[in-house]
Amino acid sequence: MNRRTVLGSALIGAAASAAGAASAKPAAQSAARASGRTGPLNLITDVEGIKVGQAHDAGVRTGVTVILAEKPATAAVDVRGGGPAGRETDVLRPENLVQEVDAIILSGGSVYGLGSADSVAAWMGMRGRGYGMGGAPGVPPSPIIPTACLYDLANGGNKAWEMEPPYRRLSVQALEAAGDRFDLGTAGAGYGAEAGALKGGIGSASAVMEAGWTVGAIVAVNSVGSVVAPGGKTFWAAPYEIGEEFGGLGASGLHASAEDWGLSKFRPQPRENTTIACIATDVALTRVELQRVAIMAQDGMARAIRPAHAPFDGDTLFSLSTGKKVIDNPALRQVVVAQLGNVAADVLARAVARGVYHATNYEGVTGKTWREMA
Secondary structure (H helix, E strand, C coil), X not given: CCHHHHXXXXXXXXXXXXXXXXXXXXXXXXXXXXXXXXXXXXXHHHCCCEEEEXXXXXXXXXXXXXXXXXXXXXXXXXXXCCCCCEECCHHHCCCCCCCEEEEEEEECCHHXXXXXXXXXXXXXXXXXXXXXXXXXXXXXXXXXXXXXXXXXXXXXXCCCCCCCCCHHHHHHHHHHCCXXXXXXXXXXXXXXXXXXXXXXXXXXXXXXXXXXCEEXXXXXXXXXXXXXXXXXXXXXXXXHCCCCCCXXXXXXXXXXXXXXXXXXXXXXXXXXCCCEEEEEEXXXXXXXXXXXXXXXXXXXXXXXXXXXXXXXXXXEEEEEEEEEECCCCHHHHHHHHHHHHHHHHHHHHHHHHHHHHCCCCCCCCCCCCHHHCC
């Protein structure tokens, strides 16, 4: 039996099982699909083995978010934007040596924000975390900390830092604050973000699949494109909303025209935007499988932002597997990867909307948030 036959049989079997379950309990299944199921916190930290810490500087109008893997986690990355700012993304290529990371950093500050990983590497290395070739005496390990940054340099904050950008300091503060709970909206890497014409921010969401697997997402929304449909305040992500997690307006207000960008940035400039994100799952996946999940998950940005992946953006998405749950049936691995990728895209779309929904203005500023829209 060849690979195509095995995969086809797996797909047919999965479809038949789903059809049988639907015919047995049509009302219950319909309700489950309509409402979905989040984790206890509806945050990426619902994925076992993931913690998040954040810090910001209100005077500079910038911040840092650290996604901490309690143990080294398998990782991959997908970069779609035309102007990315990243660090250690090439190390995640499938053909390269290192398979796991210690943390992921999302930061403001554009190229300056890339320095946020320096102090996190030092902090972790001092505590013995990181990749090592034998652990020779006196040789510190090398923590693997891929990083992506967004542009928030022109948001009115005080950027006269000369030789001391705040990102090394903020990243350590974020790391030391890491836990299960964290703020959404104007916080962390999303503190200085703008989502089209609205205030952007940090968003997060999670979903628990019928098999018991958990998928979570965290995103700093700083896009050229708009997160709401033209002529109102309905989020593009409305069809994926669970409960009233970002206002509960429903999807009836959605309408699209290819050339109507709605509340996007009026005059976008290259490298002045970027939505950066990380998705995580507790399912044990290889790095190649995680790469496919990351590719599929990027569609969540396109579901929630119009336009996405533009030349003006540096859209970057990391994916993590904490490996807590093993796929028991090898014949179903690629089916599971497809399921995880699709769920991850939905979760990311929800996280984008939640980041803007919870965003608040800077002190003394009015009129920029979703909540202030008529």
